[in-house]
Amino acid sequence: MTDTTTEASVASASAASGPALSRAALAAAGQPLPAAPVRLVHLGLGAFHRAHQAWYTAHADDAADWGIAAFTGRSPDAADQLRPQDGLFTLIVRDERDDRAEIVPSIVEAVSGDDVSRLVELLSAPSTAVVTLTITEPGYRSRPDGSPDLDDPAVASDLVELRGGGRPATTIGRLVAGLDARRWAGAAPIAIVPCDNIPDNGRFVRAAVVGLAEAAGLSETAAWIRDEVSFVATSIDRITPRSTPDDRAAAEILTGWVDAAPVVTEPFRDWVLEGDFPAGRPQWESAGARFVDDIEPFERRKLWLLNGAHSLLAYAGLLRGHETVAQAVGDPELRAQVEAFWDAACRHLPDGLDLPAYRAALLERFDNARIEHRLAQIGQEGSAKLRVRAVPVLLAERAAGRDGAAAIAALVAWAALQLDGAAPPDAAEEAIAAARAADEPVTELLRLLDPALADDPAIVAAVAAGVAAGRGSAGHDAADREVAGA
């Protein structure tokens, strides 16, 4: 798709001041990257979208036909950075030894999320075929079953806006406004493709969108969405940490172009999808994506083994004074905890997933110390993440008559950080504060994750004992500093 790929080591080089990235400047330099027509809309213009869906789209055989209009979720910053660059950005693929950079051209329009008019215009256009999302777990403002959280003030405010034809402020509210306009415009049904780490994410987002449309009284649109719009389930994988100022210098050294918004990622990538695309889609399979009839085994393997281990390493690692995944997994005590958690999880995964190879590859990926994936970032939103990454393994172990100790370890570390007020930020902070103030705080913290945990006296006792033993352990002060500086 582009011949601008460059390989270099950035270890000892220093940044020069090169030309600013833009399509005109690239064309003038003999490296044209023409903008494809917009047929994809993305909501949640963050690092992961650029390392994953934008990469797959750019590498599809029919990339010239598929441009992305990408909207930010909350702040307009990413759009403000990418707009002067015509959506172009540098993707730095970082392995254990080297960096490899490419300029990715698939985002052709970067838009602030509050530009609801542009979103409505694009979703009304028959040429728009797919909406992808990466807005983080709390961004859906849903209950655990996916239905909209009608007690959330932002959701309540959106209902008023949607009823009055106004401008919703949540991403799902904006999506409902766009789909309502599409139905009125008579355009063909579309595919919605959530790319967040949520189990059964297609069904989850369908419940959010249909539920909000119904609650807003848009009954015909709700029925159209339920019956015609396709919600595709995905398992998405590429470890992509938050960018740092050093990454900008690295991008310029690698490509010669000044880029305000490069993204660093690992070489590994995976995308599994299940569902229909009634208005068409890019040939993502030509870039390595897999379309399957049953996504559940892939999704569980990834969420439990990769993300479950990430969360375990985040909380237990912060408690022991580590800052990154590579540091934490290099700690023999934590590596053993990860292996034990994987042993437990694998007992509840189906055959045929080549789990030994998957586990070995994960350890290699976690060991890549040049990817500085910070535990304080991974540890954010722990109540939503643990619910789907560690709790299912624990409940499966308990149902099989075992104590679930390996999965309990992640909950112990999370609860210990919560009780000391040292955990990374969580959108459920009010409920967490109430749990901490309760007579039995451990029980109430567990109830937040899943009521079944609070109803199991053996789990409550094991977590309480682990918390009592672990609080005040060596490294805890360092964890406090890490979280405070996140």
Ligand SMILES: NC(=O)c1ccc[n+]([C@@H]2O[C@H](COP(=O)([O-])OP(=O)(O)OC[C@H]3O[C@@H](n4cnc5c(N)ncnc54)[C@H](O)[C@@H]3O)[C@@H](O)[C@H]2O)c1
């Ligand atoms: N980074 C990874 O390694 C990775 C890998 C697989 C999947 N993911 C999924 O992608 C998501 C985003 O990751 P990222 O690395 O791009 O993060 P990021 O912080 O770079 O981007 C997050 C995007 O979501 C938006 N957002 C955040 N909170 C929101 C809210 N409450 N409402 C609406 N929009 C909101 C932000 O504005 C931003 O556009 C993750 O939460 C995860 O579900 C990430």
Ligand SMILES: O=P(O)(O)OC[C@@H](O)[C@@H](O)[C@H](O)[C@H](O)CO
């Ligand atoms: O992106 P989050 O915040 O949902 O979770 C943090 C990490 O576990 C996650 O981003 C992984 O790096 C990713 O899922 C790997 O594909």
